[in-house]
Amino acid sequence: MTAYFITGAGTDVGKTFVACGLIRALKARAIKPVASGFDAENPAASDPGQLLAAMGRPLTPDEIAAVCPWRFAAALSPDMAAACEGKAIDFNAVVEFSRHTHPGETLLVEGVGGVMVPLDHRHTTLDWMVALGFPVILVGGSYLGAMSHTLSAFEVLRSRGLKIAALVTSESPDSTVSLEETARSIGKFTHPLAPVTMPRDPALQEATFERLVHVLAG
Numbered sequence: 246m247t248a249y250f251i252t253g254a255g256t257d258v259g260k261t262f263v264a265c266g267l268i269r270a271l272k273a274r275a276i277k278p279v280a281s282g283f284d285a286e287n288p289a290a291s292d293p294g295q296l297l298a299a300m301g302r303p304l305t306p307d308e309i310a311a312v313c314p315w316r317f318a319a320a321l322s323p324d325m326a327a328a329c330e331g332k333a334i335d336f337n338a339v340v341e342f343s344r345h346t347h348p349g350e351t352l353l354v355e356g357v358g359g360v361m362v363p364l365d366h367r368h369t370t371l372d373w374m375v376a377l378g379f380p381v382i383l384v385g386g387s388y389l390g391a392m393s394h395t396l397s398a399f400e401v402l403r404s405r406g407l408k409i410a411a412l413v414t415s416e417s418p419d420s421t422v423s424l425e426e427t428a429r430s431i432g433k434f435t436h437p438l439a440p441v442t443m444p445r446d447p448a449l450q451e452a453t454f455e456r457l458v459h460v461l462a463g
Contacts, residue, residue: 248352249410249461250374254385254398255359259415259443261292263384263457264355265299270454273351275300277313278339279364280357282320292355314342324363336368340376354379360398371405380410382461385440387427388417396434411460415443 249267253260264275275296288294293313294304302308309316315334317326327334343354354377356362356370363369374381381402385395395414402409412435414428428440441457444450 246346246348246350246352248346248354248377248379249382250354250356250377250379251382251384252356252370252374252398252402253359254383254391254394256362258384258386258391258417259413260355260384261295262415262445263382263413263443264353265295266450266454267353267382267457268296268299270458271351271353273353274347275312275353275355276343277355277357278342279315279323279334280313281317281323281326283313283316283318285316285318296355315339322362323357324365327365334364336365336372339364340373343373343377359394360401371401374402374407375405378407380408382411382413383409384413384415384443385431386415386417386420387422387424388420389422391417391422391427392431395431395440399435409438411457412438412440413443413457414440416445418445 251260251264267273268275277292277296280292283291288309289304293309296312297304297308317330319326319329323334346352360371361369383398385391414431416424424442424444428442432439441460443453
């Protein structure tokens with residue numbers, strides 16, 4: 246069994262996009278145990294819906310629950326979104342759910358928000374990653390400010406002893422900053438781990454995910 250945890254330097258940086266590409270490239274199974282901002286009227290557009298589509302699984306309530314048991318409507322941090330519904334996230338249950346693997350499979354666990362987003366009153370996504378101990382795929386954007394956010398997340402992960410298996414610089418829509426230049430600047434501080442640039446041009450994506458798979462293979 247091989248497992249990776251996909252986390253972000255922030256929210257909306259491309260974690261699900263990377264997860265979907267790796268599902269196809271690695272023939273992997275993916276889960277996103279916790280999601281906020283989930284629209285039950287349009288599940289296909291949700292992160293769990295996109296993961297199911299990439300795995301070729303039907304978009305049914307049971308399948309959504311199998312991929313993402315903790316779903317909340319409010320587009321807030323998970324602890325706040327759960328509180329809006331009079332609920333609380335059971336951290337230990339999330340960790341145990343994330344450990345369910347099958348022999349011979351590659352499992353992708355997609356996190357929620359950024360590295361330090363709160364899950365409950367005392368646990369963050371970082372605590373979740375540490376509890377699992379899976380190698381981490383860190384995804385950052387290419388927007389103005391992304392370098393600081395990505396490098397801050399990188400240092401936090403390293404400070405907690407987590408192995409960073411790959412670093413992805415994902416193209417941010419409408420960014421005024423060069424994707425390649427952003428990745429090159431980040432790479433000066435993450436050597437020997439160089440960021441894999443992730444353009445959104447469909448014509449470039451197959452080669453990009455091949456590079457990412459190569460990095461993961463070591």
